[in-house]
Amino acid sequence: MREFSLPALYEVPADGNLTDIVRRNAAQHPDVAVIARKVGGAWTDVTATVFLAEVQAAAKGLIASGVQAGDRVALMSRTRYEWTLLDFAIWSAGAVTVPVYETSSAEQVQWILGDSGATAIVVELDSHAATVESVRDRLPQLKHVWQIEGGGVDELGRAGKDVTDAAVEERGSLAKADDPATIVYTSGTTGRPKGCVLTHRSFFAECGNIVERLRPLFRTGECSVLLFLPLAHVFGRLVQVAPMMAPIKLGTVPDIKNLTDELAAFRPTLILGVPRVFEKVYNSARAKAQADGKGRIFDKAADTAIAYSRALDTSAGPSIGLKIKHRAFDKLVYSKLRAVLGGRVEYAISGGAPLGERLGHFFRGIGFTVLEGYGLTESCAATTFNPWDRQKIGTVGQPLPGSVVRIADDGEVLLHGEHLFKGYWNNEAATEEALADGWFHTGDIGSLDEDGYLRITGRKKEIIVTAGGKNVAPAVIEDRIRAHALVAECMVVGDGRPFVGALVTVDDEFLGRWADEHGKPAGSTAASLAQDPDLLAAIQSAVDDGNAAVSKAESVRKFRVLAHQFTEESGHLTPSLKLKRNVVAKDYAAEIEAIYQS
Incomplete structure (x- = not known):
């Protein structure tokens, strides 16, 4: 057994709650832009004073509508300004926020609202309102539904016009540090989602210590962050609350469809995202270079960036020759890549899945450092992360200051600290199992x-045991295979089988470009090319790269290319883009069987 801890850098207020943040910002930084919103397609700054006034106006409406202290109020919307506004308004009304993914099905909405006992919900679009309406007769506790696009925020403002500032002040001060701030329902890779109760203390300990440890990334008046993650996910909430605590300017966009344009317009200094975002940035840049006939130059530049970054970790550092090459490529390639990211960004924080060492070195080599971290809903997002001044690429960093990471005898990662969840809502049995002996059992192996840097090697429940008795952690090889531009997703199989196999889906965005370059018929799809020798050879190269990271017994011997991508809509991915392995295994049982037939 081994454990590591770091002293806390932030002291959690004994009696405070998250509403203190907006009041403090208005008092200490009244004219600082703490958030920005899109108005007429252009970014418009919102000062701390204005934001507090808008939060209080919405909170008054909630109070006037009968929302009581401790009530659960749900939010079902894409990432946007109003999400953050209403989150703080719900807290200011003394209530508890229950996030609902805007892509949730009617059954999921019914379960979350029913299980949490939500008395009200704010939705964004007509489609969201229709989903709620379809199950409302089974939700007797649900009294109010407001719609953002239907003028819901203004409606709250009108409803609360007779509520005094003193009433909001009193209501907003009722919750203490150990009271629930939010109930975040886990993505549910297996079974029904469980509601993680995160307290105000959880967020204070989490965000306060992150801001202090990464202070150069959170300089008030200088730094800014663009949030494009779903706010129904705990990582998105971290990206919302931490900038407010600093404070630095926060911008929100609903998705990554037009991310390049949004980055160019907002010009953040910090980005927080999942590995797939950074993989897309790299793959898109490489594909564009190849299309422009500059593929070889890009590849040489990438190799130089990786070599330069690796050399930074040696005692001698980069050689003179490497420095010269690096400077040359900075003018030709790296500066253009940084411009695509907005031109001002220096750091990113990546979580949700492993990034991969090669990509980590590539980005640091071009002057854009991606600090990898690790966490779960139960740990209020990041429980470890790489410090800005002592990064170890390939690890997920050191423990959050004030917390402890322990490795159990069987390799499971155990956690202890103020940032951890209080328990699962209405589920004592699951709570007792997860919080045994005062430690949270993550289910991850690491x-x-x-120096206390953590490496995650797999999920305890996802370990595959082949017929030969070999234990295989799927994540290691899956992440390497998925790094290939053509690969969208990869799922390793082989439990109880004679060898390890894999199901591979093709990235539709890059397939068309690849098909053109390789003389395939116009309009080719993954289904039409599933047995194409050239495509199979390209996927095999990705598999070979993945196999290089593991032993022969753990390597993928055979794979099948599937006709369609795994998506949230197909039911194969969670909203946070994690594989629902049991669903994939069931739906593609015939494909898995085919791997082992010959």
Whole structure:
């Protein structure tokens, strides 16, 4: 057994709650832009004073409508200004926010609203309102439905016009640090989602210590962050609350469809995202270079960036020759890549899945450092992360200051600290199992090095045991295979089988470009090319790269290319883009069987 901890850098207020943040910002930084919103397609700054006034106006409406202290109020919307506004308004009304993914089905909405006992919900679009309406007769506790696009925020403002500032002040001060701030329902890769109760203390300990440890990334008046993650996910909430605590300017966009344009317009200094975002940035840049006939130059530049970054971790550092090459490519390639990211961004924080060492070195080599972290809903997002001044690429960093990471005898990662969840809502049995002996049992397998840097090697419940008795952690090889531009997703199989196989889906965005370059018929699809020798050879190269990271017994011997991508809509991915392995295994049982037939 091994464990590591760091002293806390932030002291959680004994009696405070998250509403203190907006009041403090208005008092100490009244004219600082703490958030920005899109008005007529252009970014418009919102000062701390204005934001507090808008939060209080919405809170008054909630109070006037009968929302009581401790009530659960749900939010079902894409990432946008009003999400953050209403989150703080719900807290200011003394209530508890229950996020609902805007892509949730009627059954999921019914379960979350019913299980949490939500008395009200704010939705964004007509489609969201229709989903709620379809199950409303089964939700007797649900009294109010407001719609953002239907003027819901203004409606709240009118409803609360007779509520005094003193009433909001009193209601907003009722919740203490150990009271629930939110109930975040886990993505549910297996079974029904469980509601994680995160307290005001959880967020204070989490965000306060992150801001202090990464202070150069959170300089008030200088730094800004663009949020494009779903706010129904705990990582998105971290990206919302931490900038407010700093404070630095926060911008929100609903998705990554036009991310390049949004980055160019907002010009953030910090980005927080999942590995797939950074993989897309790299793959898009490489594909564009190849299309422009500059593929070889890009590849040489990428190799130089990786070599330069690796050399930074040696005692000698980069050689003179490497520095010269690096400077040359900075003018030709790296500066253009940084411009695509907005031109001002220096750091990113990546979580949700492993990034991969090669990509980590590539980005640091071009002057854009991606700090990898690790966490779960139960740990209020990041429980470890790489410090800005002592990064170890390939690890998920050191423990959050004030917390402890322990590796159990069987390799499971255990956690202890103020940032952890209070328990699962209405589920004592699951709570007792997860919080045994005062430690949260993550279900992840990992190791700590001598400096307390954590590596995650797999999920305890996802370990595959082949017929030969070999234990295989799927994540290691899946992440390497998925890094290939053509690969959208990869799922390793082989439990109880004679060898390891894999199901692979093709990235539709890059397939068309690849098909053109390789002389395939116009309009080719993954289904039409599933047995194409050239495509199979390209996927095999990705598999070979993945196999290089594991032993022969753990390597993928055979794979099948599927006709369609795994998506949230198809039911194969969670809203946070994690594989629902049991669903994939069931729906593609015939494809898996085919791997082992010959």
